[in-house]
Structure formats: structure tokens, C-alpha cells
Amino acid sequence: MTQATTEATVPYEEALAAYDPVLGLEVHVELNTATKMFCGCATTFGAQPNSQVCPVCLGLPGALPVVNEKGVESAIRIGLALNCEIAPWCRFARKNYFYPDMPKNFQTSQYDEPIAFDGHLDVELDDGTTYRVLIERAHMEEDTGKSTHVGGATGRIHGATHSLVDYNRAGIPLIEIVTKPMVGAGERAPEIARAYVATLRDLLAALGVSDVRMEQGSMRCDVNLSLMPTGADRFGTRSETKNVNSLRSVERAVRFEIQRHAAILASGGSVTQETRHWHEDTGITTSGREKSDAEDYRYFPEPDLVPIAPAADWVERLRESLPEPPAARRRRLQGEWGYADLEMRDVVNAGLLDLIEETVAAGASPAGARKWWSGEIARRANADGRDVPAYAAAPRRDPRPCGGVGVVGHQRPTQ
Amino acid sequence: MSELTRADVAHLAGLARIDLSDAELDKMVGELGIILESVATVQNAPIADVEPMSHPMPLVNVTRADVVRASLTPEQALAGAPEQDQQRFSVPRILDAE
Ligand SMILES: [Zn+2]
Numbered sequence: 001m002t003q004a005t006t007e008a009t010v011p012y013e014e015a016l017a018a019y020d021p022v023l024g025l026e027v028h029v030e031l032n033t034a035t036k037m038f039c040g041c042a043t044t045f046g047a048q049p050n051s052q053v054c055p056v057c058l059g060l061p062g063a064l065p066v067v068n069e070k071g072v073e074s075a076i077r078i079g080l081a082l083n084c085e086i087a088p089w090c091r092f093a094r095k096n097y098f099y100p101d102m103p104k105n106f107q108t109s110q111y112d113e114p115i116a117f118d119g120h121l122d123v124e125l126d127d128g129t130t131y132r133v134l135i136e137r138a139h140m141e142e143d144t145g146k147s148t149h150v151g152g153a154t155g156r157i158h159g160a161t162h163s164l165v166d167y168n169r170a171g172i173p174l175i176e177i178v179t180k181p182m183v184g185a186g187e188r189a190p191e192i193a194r195a196y197v198a199t200l201r202d203l204l205a206a207l208g209v210s211d212v213r214m215e216q217g218s219m220r221c222d223v224n225l226s227l228m229p230t231g232a233d234r235f236g237t238r239s240e241t242k243n244v245n246s247l248r249s250v251e252r253a254v255r256f257e258i259q260r261h262a263a264i265l266a267s268g269g270s271v272t273q274e275t276r277h278w279h280e281d282t283g284i285t286t287s288g289r290e291k292s293d294a295e296d297y298r299y300f301p302e303p304d305l306v307p308i309a310p311a312a313d314w315v316e317r318l319r320e321s322l323p324e325p326p327a328a329r330r331r332r333l334q335g336e337w338g339y340a341d342l343e344m345r346d347v348v349n350a351g352l353l354d355l356i357e358e359t360v361a362a363g364a365s366p367a368g369a370r371k372w373w374s375g376e377i378a379r380r381a382n383a384d385g386r387d388v389p390a391y392a393a394a395p396r397r398d399p400r401p402c403g404g405v406g407v408v409g410h411q412r413p414t415q
Numbered sequence: 416m417s418e419l420t421r422a423d424v425a426h427l428a429g430l431a432r433i434d435l436s437d438a439e440l441d442k443m444v445g446e447l448g449i450i451l452e453s454v455a456t457v458q459n460a461p462i463a464d465v466e467p468m469s470h471p472m473p474l475v476n477v478t479r480a481d482v483v484r485a486s487l488t489p490e491q492a493l494a495g496a497p498e499q500d501q502q503r504f505s506v507p508r509i510l511d512a513e
Contacts, residue, residue, distance in 0.1 A: 040484025070481035164503035301469035
């Protein structure tokens with residue numbers, strides 16, 4: 001049998017002519033709670049190493065976890081926004097593994113009783129069509145510590161002599177959102193993957209539950225991909241590409257894996273079930289460890305945490321308090337402002353929606369607000385090498401009921 | 416109950432990051448086999464009409480408010496670490512991880 005972990009590829013069109021991709025996405029999102037999921041340690045990003053740790057998140061003997069109520073609330077709100085069912089009763093589980101990023105030797109997670117399940121998210125593609133992504137589950141868990149590998153090349157584990165671990169991140173609440181396998185996406189699989197993650201990011205931002213900053217790791221994406229011969233109905237062996245951490249990379253990683261799997265299958269080989277590492281610089285994936293089976297994690301109900309049973313009336317209150325979905329909001333604002341499709345797309349892509357909404361609310365005309373932010377301020381931001389939203393302080397701080405938006409421009413942008 | 420094999424023990428040792436010699440593997444297959452056999456007698460308990468139970472107390476929703484509490488200082492946190500460097504826990508290289 002041919003070596004199945006090569007990085008050889010065939011042209012994309014050739015791959016799609018012979019195979020149907022099956023795509024699944026697992027997104028981990030760090031919640032923006034003030035404290036960790038099971039202890040009162042702060043979650044501030046960028047703190048001194050091991051300054052936000054305690055006996056619970058260090059796994060010291062005798063320490064007992066207590067669930068962060070806000071973490072549960074955020075999980076339910078995410079589940080509801082993804083049109084999921086909310087479990088009336090569910091438990092945490094221990095996922096046992098021996099790796100120094102978790103000092104407890106297990107990660108507290110959920111196994112067969114996720115708090116949210118069976119949902120969907122409608123994703124609008126660039127050409128205006130909508131693709132419905134089915135959501136398998138969204139469950140609560142905790143983040144791991146951060147390892148720096150010493151002795152190898154540029155912090156990578158390969159060739160390292162030892163590792164240094166900072167546990168500030170260990171125990172920060174994570175929600176893992178898992179799609180059902182997407183079948184039939186065909187050549188649009190990479191585009192759909194990117195659009196899904198972008199839509200999910202917007203939704204989580206609107207919910208206010210996370211910073212959703214992929215570049216800081218508060219939102220991370222794993223790409224599961226397999227191919228089956230065109231017309232087949234049995235899924236092929238999948239690879240799981242970990243930590244694909246930008247929208248563009250999600251699209252590229254799906255595309256690369258389609259091409260790589262096709263090269264293996266076309267040469268008569270079989271795909272190895274394994275995790276893969278994504279390399280942003282070269283745009284390829286390389287072999288990681290062989291994927292453990294679920295039974296290797298020896299999941300069992302977490303005895304130190306009692307079950308979570310969200311009251312039905314609480315869930316209904318949370319459902320009623322959900323914000324307007326981002327896509328619906330965009331449609332409403334476009335109607336109110338009378339923007340052409342292209343104008344609206346540019347405004348959305350530049351991240352100007354909130355700014356224009358505030359500026360219009362402050363008395364400006366929609367057309368004037370758009371010209372101001374996407375013209376004058378964009379020019380200045382470009383010259384300063386910054387994003388336009390970095391100038392966001394301006395309209396809020398000028399309470400004058402201005403007829404023209406020009407006045408806001410006189411203030412110095414804040415850093 | 417199927418018998419514990421040498422391969423099972425080697426696999427478990429790998430998951431637990433324990434390096435076992437051939438002689439130790441042979442010894443563990445025998446010893447663990449006896450332990451599993453003994454524990455297996457619990458499967459004869461009459462449980463047909465008993466609900467599975469993971470938590471003995473009839474409690475749900477024990478939570479706390481999202482309010483920051485004092486953490487340990489880095490010095491306290493690292494006090495028990497066999498090795499430390501740059502205010503971090505120094506741990507051995509992970510075998511076969513990549
Ligand atoms: Zn803690």
C-alpha cells in the first residue's frame with residue numbers, strides 16, 4: 001500500500017471530477033467570561049505566566065471545581081442562536097489524556113450529553129445563495145495551558161528537549177461547536193467552510209459571548225475532510241487538520257486536503273486517519289499524531305460536578321433575549337439606508353456596520369455616513385496603517401446633533 | 416469477558432506515557448488480568464431494575480457567579496514544581512507527539 005501521509009496533490013479540478021468532498025468543522029470558541037469555567041481565576045489575555053492559576057486549575061489534590069454560571073448561560077445562548085435543542089439535563093465528563101498542557105491529566109468536557117444539539121446555521125455565500133449547515137452539537141469544556149517547546153526550531157515540538165508550560169489559559173471556558181458532515185458541497189466546499197466560520201464568528205460577536213479573535217486564538221477551527229468517489233454513499237477515511245486560525249486559511253486548508261486526499265486515492269493508496277498540522281506560510285498540511293479513538297480517552301461522568309439542568313423558563317428567557325441575527329440585521333439596515341448591494345457588501349467587509357449605524361443614529365444621513373467612514377476615514381486609516389474600526393470612539397464622543405458627519409472627524413482617534 | 420492481551424497493555428501504557436519493558440509487559444498482562452477478573456464479579460450484581468447513577472446526591476445546578484477570586488502568586492503556583500524556567504513549569508519532552 002502506498003504511503004498515505006504524503007503532501008502530494010493533484011489539481012483541484014481533477015480532484016473534484018473524481019471525488020465528492022465530505023466536510024466537517026469543529027470550532028472552539030473561548031468565552032469572554034471574567035473567570036474560568038470551574039474556578040475564580042481571571043481570564044485576562046496576556047497576563048504574566050502562571051499568575052492566573054489556583055489549586056483547581058492546577059489540578060492540585062483536594063481542589064474542587066464549581067461551574068461558572070455565566071459559562072452555562074453563554075453556552076445555552078450559543079445553542080439557541082444555532083437553532084439547537086437545549087438538553088434539559090446533562091453532565092460534564094472527564095476526557096482522560098496524559099499531556100502536560102492539562103495538569104489534571106484530564107480535560108473537563110462533555111461527552112454524550114452536550115448541552116446543545118441538533119441545530120443549524122444558514123450561511124450566505126458570495127453569490128447570494130444560502131447553504132444550511134447542520135449543527136451536530138455544541139458542548140462546554142475548558143481550554144488547555146500553553147506550551148513553549150525549548151531546544152527545537154522556533155518553538156516547535158520537533159527536536160525539543162523540554163517544554164515550558166503556562167497554565168493561565170487552562171480552564172478558560174470553551175464551547176466546541178461541531179457540524180454534521182456536509183455532503184454535496186462539491187467544488188464549493190472551501191468557500192462554504194470559510195463562509196460558515198465567518199457567519200459563526202459574526203453570530204458569536206453579536207451574542208457578545210466571545211472576542212472571537214482568530215489571530216489571538218479565542219476562536220479556532222479544526223477541519224475534518226474526507227473524499228468519496230463521485231456518486232458513492234459511503235464516507236472515506238477523514239483527516240483532521242488542527243488549528244486553522246484565519247478565514248482565508250480555512251478555505252485554503254479545505255482545498256489543500258481535497259487535493260491531497262485525491263492524490264492518495266487516485267494512486268490506489270488509502271488515507272490514514274490522523275490529525276494534520278496546517279502551515280500558514282506554505283499553505284500545506286503535514287502529518288500529526290495518529291488520531292486516538294474516543295475509547296482511548298476513557299470518558300466518564302465528572303464526579304466532582306453535579307449535572308446541569310437548565311430550567312425551561314430560563315431557557316425561554318434567554319431565547320427571547322437573543323439579538324437580531326446578523327444576516328437579518330444586515331438586510332434590515334440595507335433596507336433602511338437604501339444602500340445598493342455592492343455598497344452594502346463593501347461596508348460589511350470593511351467592518352463599518354456598527355460605526356455607520358451609530359453615526360446615523362447621531363443624526364447623519366445614511367449616504368453621508370457611508371461616504372465619511374468608507375472614504376475620508378478609510379483613507380486616513382490606510383495612511384496610518386490601521387483598521388477603520390480603530391477610530392470608533394469618534395461618533396460616540398461627539399454628542400452634538402450634527403447635521404453633517406464632518407464634525408466627528410475633528411477628533412483625534414484613540415489608540 | 417474477552418481476555419486482556421499483551422497488545423492491550425502496551426496500548427494502555429502508551430496512552431499513560433509509561434515505558435514498559437518486555438518483561439514488565441508480560442508481568443502486567445498477568446496481574447491486570449487477575450484484577451479485571453476479580454472486578455468482573457461485580458457484573459453479577461442484580462441490576463436489571465436499577466437506574467444507572469453517577470452522582471449519589473440528588474443535586475443539580477451547583478454554580479457560582481462569574482466573579483474573579485484571588486489566584487495564587489506565580490511563586491506559590493510554581494513552589495511545588497520539580498523544574499521551572501521563565502516563570503513556567505518545565506516538563507520533559509513529549510515522546511512521539513509529532
Ligand atoms: Zn484557577
